[in-house]
Amino acid sequence: MIKKQVKTRNTIQRIKIMKYLKSVKTHPTAEMVYNAVVKEIPSITLATVYRNLHNLANKGKILMFEFNKEYHFDGDTCNHQHCICKKCGKITDVFQEEISKYALSKLRADNFDAKCVTIIFNGFCRKCSGV
Ligand SMILES: [Zn+2]
Ligand SMILES: [Zn+2]
Structure with missing residues (x-):
């Protein structure tokens, strides 16, 4: 109980x-x-x-x-990528399906049945890159 x-x-x-x-x-x-x-x-x-x-x-x-x-x-697990600012740590979503599709198709060639791909771009957001 x-x-x-x-x-x-x-x-x-x-x-x-x-x-x-x-x-x-x-x-x-x-x-x-x-x-x-x-x-x-x-x-x-x-x-x-x-x-x-x-x-x-x-x-x-x-x-x-x-x-x-x-x-x-x-909470959104699939088909989008992230940009993370090295300076302020701001994380933004990027929806470039082509990148994920390309990465997945490449992985399948290596005998791995990938269902999802997580890509993180590191760099600087507009606020932090602009002086
Ligand atoms: Zn920033
Ligand atoms: Zn996200």
Whole structure:
């Protein structure tokens, strides 16, 4: 009985986390996700959010990438690329399907059935490159 209650609570937490991630384009860190989700679930802890995010990423339900020693998460898992500014850390989505398609077709030639590709461009955003 107790176990079942825990499971239900975990499911609600996971759903809220997913819902938040799907609703934003900011590629938040675990802490940012926590700050948003805690408004709806006051009892949730940062550790719980962190664990959920890593589980979801391991299952391929969300994207996770490391930048500046911090993990960022993305609810949109496929067919888009990212530009990360080396200076301010701003992460922007790029939708250049051709790049992903090309990368995937190349990988298939190497006997690997890739379903998805994550590409990160490192450089400087307009704000940081302009002097
Ligand atoms: Zn920048
Ligand atoms: Zn993204």
